[in-house]
Amino acid sequence: MTDPTPPVPPLPDQPAAEAARSAGTPAEASAPAYDPASDPDDTGVPTSLHDDAAAVGRGFFSALFDLSFRTFITRRLASVFYLVGLIVIAIGFIVYLVNGIVGGASLLWINAGAGITAIIATLILVPLISFIAIIGLRFIIEAVVALIAIAENTERTAQHTRR
Template sequence: MTDANTPTPPPLPDRPAAEAARAGATPAGGEDTVGIAGVDDTGVPRLVGDLDDIGRGFLAALFDLTFTRFITRRLASVFYLVGLVAIGISFVAAFVGGIVSGIGALWWNPGGGIALIVSTIIVVPVLAFLAVVVLRFVIEAGVALVAIAENTERTAANTRR
């Protein structure tokens, strides 16, 4: 006796996974599948196209004058690394410059020199941290915008049938 609250099991596929893998990308109904390169031994279709081409054809995408392929996701980590290096160099330069200026100011204005050293020790690391946070936000926003555009393009392509 089954209880009304007992969930029913999901339906079984039309054919076993091994048979689907041997048959290729054509499903049991015989209809053509667009964007499916084949079926692995689990019976799950593999996608090809934009998702499969990540990391390939970078120069072709770079010089694509129609802007149909995006390179933002591929370059986001490079931009982040370059930004972190620039922030690091700026941090060291500002920190050392502030300390040296503070020490120099101690000779003619001891109170101002101490204030400059203390403010350098407090302000420069806080500004460097905020710069890293802003850099990360900007790069994530760019990547998210490109992801939205790619997903919208895929959705539009799948609804044109």
């Protein structure tokens, strides 16, 4: 039988207010205060962090061939992936729409009811499936970008909490 009470985490060495007062360093004094009203992306994450300057200065190709995977390129390429996905979905839409209508029209000579049904099904299903594909593509890209943002913010938090 297990103990129903969860384990209690250890207490920190000092209270948070005392740690905040004793943590003042010259580097922090020169950094501008974070103002949420002036934040263009409205995520609440400060965009004016000093350690980001090195990451921004690194080129795309140096980040692409970074074997330690310290720099993420997914957020930079998300719009390109989305555009390419939209183009692929549009090409698929056109191909399936034309094939469905041509196939339905060719069925009209054999069985008029089957041909009309195929054309109507094509006109309903192809746009619906294409729309669902666009939504799915957007969800996947947003999930990957959110995962990368979580990883970047976790790394940033870990850098600022090291002793």
